[in-house]
Structures are given as structure tokens and as C-alpha cells.
Amino acid sequence: MLKVDRREVDAATVIAVEGEVDLYSSPQMREALLAAIKAGSARVVVDLTGVSYMDSSGIATLVEALGGLREKGRALVLAGLRPRVREVFEIAKLQTVFTLAESVDAALADG
Amino acid sequence: MLKVDRREVDAATVIAVEGEVDLYSSPQMREALLAAIKAGSARVVVDLTGVSYMDSSGIATLVEALGGLREKGRALVLAGLRPRVREVFEIAKLQTVFTLAESVDAALADG
Amino acid sequence: MNAAPPPDGICLVFRSSPRMLCVVRAAVRQFLAQASFDEGLTERVTLAIDESCTNVIRHGYQGCEDGLMELTLGIAERSGRSRQLEIRLADEACKAPSEAMKAPAPSAPTTPGGLGLHFIHEVMDEVCFDENVERGNVLILRLGCPEAAEPNDGARASSGSDQGPGGSSC
């Protein structure tokens, strides 16, 4: 049900996710994140524009990736959060822990 | 869950329906149609652009209105059917019984 | 009625109130979508199920809104690259005449009576009552359909044997 695409843009990896992220689908997002971490680009941007729902397993996956990248001095940016998804980060009190960007373009420009 | 709006445009009554038409909601559409028949305009246009689903109770309601208008020499036009709704008319073999129009504008112009 | 969904299936239990039909449709649509049914087939099957529920509400419970209804959705793998959708709709209303769900005779197009039944038969391969039920009615709808391609889920084993969610046949 989830669509996950990965592409390289200059020194960044952009992972575009589409659909609902839950216990069933979050492993798909995790796989793409682990591959991006392995690939070694300095900046990983997760495009959440197409994500209409995210639960704690999705958040936990992003927290794990954030830790993995930060310890290597690399960046994770979450782009295009819809209000409903943003609210989940707020309930989790994690909206300030992550770097958020309006869009993928903003996330890439803001290097 | 259904939104039904009625407005008069020249000699026509336009009934705009939005949502899913089923056993629960079709009485709402029926009420608007009966009021339009009573109001006496020569042409009743049902705008189905916003209808994502219609079952046999919706179709039966439209068939009833068609009969009531035809016997008085007046016209019923169904406008803006989405492919999924059109398919239901086709399974019912009623797509040729009704006058269909692409849009409300087309239904009003085609007087 | 004793709800027990088949593996990868789901049961919905609700009262014979027309208000619940939209909830049933939403669940049916998502169930079929997660099983990789395409949108057109999903909408047709949703229509057939909605019409079956409408019949139970109108003819079975005759408008009384607190009758119990239980809808079970299941998908059985069949041999080769095909599978079968099996839908069971149970109620506690008076026994329907066994011919109640037979395909209606072709009638003049503007006679609305029998339209729901016509839709159900147009969409589904098999439509029948489970004859082994003592009290109430269990309507069975079946539809054979091609095995879905599941690009994101290689875990689904395609079994070679017929594992139907139920045991009774029409």
C-alpha cells in the first residue's frame, strides 16, 4: 500500500513516501532509509508530501534514521508534512527534534 | 453525509448532489427532486459531479423523478456523472433512458 | 452468529441501520485495496455488498433497525494464478424464500424493482443462501479473480491447493 521511491540529487538522497505509514508498511520506509544511510550521502531528505497518515512505528523508524545519520555527522530533513502528520510529531513532542522543511526543494536549497 | 443544494437558473432547477447516494441518503435527494417537480420548472438538472457512489436506491429515485417529469412534458437531465457512477447506470442498462450531459453548463445550454 | 474471520479476512458486525452502510463500504473498499483488487472491481464488489445489505435491511428486517448483521470477507487462493473472493452475509431475520436471491427476470428498464438483485448478479459469479443454516439467513457471494501482483510484498506464498475460507458450497 505504501509507495517508496529513492533518488539521488547532487549530494543528497531523496526518499519519497506515499500512502499510510503503519506497523505493516513502516518496514518499507525503514529499508529505504537504511539503504540511503549506507549509500553515504551527506543529506537524506524524506519527502512526506504524499503521506496521509503516520503512526508511532513510522515515527520510531524516522527517529532511528536520525540517530544513525547524526552520529556520522550527516543530516536528515523531513519535507512536506501535511497538517495531520505534523500533528502526530507534535503529540510526540518531536517536531523540534527533527529538521522540517516546507518542500523537497526547500530541503535541498537549505544546504 | 450527503449534501444537496437546489438553485433556480432561468427556467431550470439545478440540484447539486455531493457525496455517496445509498439507502440512507437517497431520501434527501428524493426530497429535493420532489420539491423541484412541485416548483414547476420546465427542466430539472441533477448535478452529479460530486457524487462518488450511487446504489440502486439512488437510481430508483432518479427513475421515479424521470417518470414524474416526463408525464408532465418536462425534462430531467443528469450532469457530470463520474465514470464509476456512469458504470452503475450501464449495469442497470439505464444510460440511454436518461438524458446525460457532460456538465451543468452543457445541460442548461442544450435547451 | 459467531464472528470468526478467515486468515487474512475480516468480519463486520452491525445493526440493520442504513447509517452503517457507508462504514461497511469504507471497510470493504480498503479490504479489497489492500488485497490488490483494482479500483473498478473494488467499486463493483462494494456495490454488490451494499445492495445485499440493503436487501437484508429492507426485506429481511423490514426496516427494523436493530437486527444483527454479520459480514465476512475472505479471499481463498485457488490452484494456478487465481483466487476467490468469498463474502458471507448473515442475519437473524425470518428465513427468506430460497428463490429470493435468484437473478431477476429481465424487465423493462424503467422498472426499478429488482435492480439491486440485478446488480449483485451482474457483479458476482455465485449468489446463494447457505442451506445448512438453521436460524436466519447466510447469503454467500463468490467471485473468482486473477492472482494479484504484489510488488511490495514477496512474503505471500502462493499455495497450490484450494483453501476456502468457508466449507459450504452453493
Added chain:
Amino acid sequence: MNAAPPPDGICLVFRSSPRMLCVVRAAVRQFLAQASFDEGLTERVTLAIDESCTNVIRHGYQGCEDGLMELTLGIAERSGRSRQLEIRLADEACKAPSEAMKAPAPSAPTTPGGLGLHFIHEVMDEVCFDENVERGNVLILRLGCPEAAEPNDGARASSGSDQGPGGSSC
């Protein structure tokens, strides 16, 4: 488990497979929408229910995918212009420790453990197990909310008495 929805309520019975969560959410969203919950509240309650199901799948059935789960949604009119959403989630897993669903202690924000439980408590007014259940677990979630304006449905009588869908209290 013996599914019996309250009036105007619905039960979903399904197996402890993560595949079914999207179907459960679709039904929950439409159930709340037809009961005139606004979109924000609908999404928050959907999240709380999804997290509760996830907990049963992960901790109750420990990943075994054919455990039975039964979700019941009901809305009780309360006195005045308010009503109460009551959600029951029953399973046949081993008894959870009674403190399993207690609100987690505030922790460092980047510790993901306990996040689901935190969501459930943030959204719902009451979260507890039904103590009267012998086998398995029945989690109860309750949320008080204002009476909905129902512009298109004057038929809904607003009763003055408390008619809860269940009888047990936390």
C-alpha cells in the same frame, strides 16, 4: 468473544495481522465521520485505535498473525449536549499486566519506546482494561465529546439519560 455492537455501533473482528490495520482505520474513520466527528478528532481517535491494535499485535500476540481481535465502536448519549465515544478492543492473548496500559513516564523525546501508549493517552480521556474479563484482555478507551450538530438529520433524538454502550467502568 461474541461480537454484539451497541445500537448505532459496529464491531470489527479480524486476525492479528498488520495487513488489517489499514482496513480497521478506514472503518473507524467512516464510522466517526457518519457520527459527525470533525476531521481532526477523527484522525486523532483513529491514531489511538491503531496504536492500541498495534500493541495487541506486538505485545499481546507477539507477532503471531492469527490471533483474534475484536474492536467495538459505540457512542453513548450523555446528559446535556455531550456524548461519549466508547471503544473496546478484545483479544485472546495472555493477560497483560494491569499496568501495561498506564500512561508512560515522560522520557527523553528521542526514546521511541512507549510512544504508542503516549499517543493513546494524549488522545483519549480514559484508558484501562476491563477487570471483569476472565480470558484474554479487553481494553477500554473512552472520550467525551460535544454533541454533534446534524444539519441533515433532524431524526436524532437527544436523550437526557446516560445510555452507555457497555456497563463496565474503569
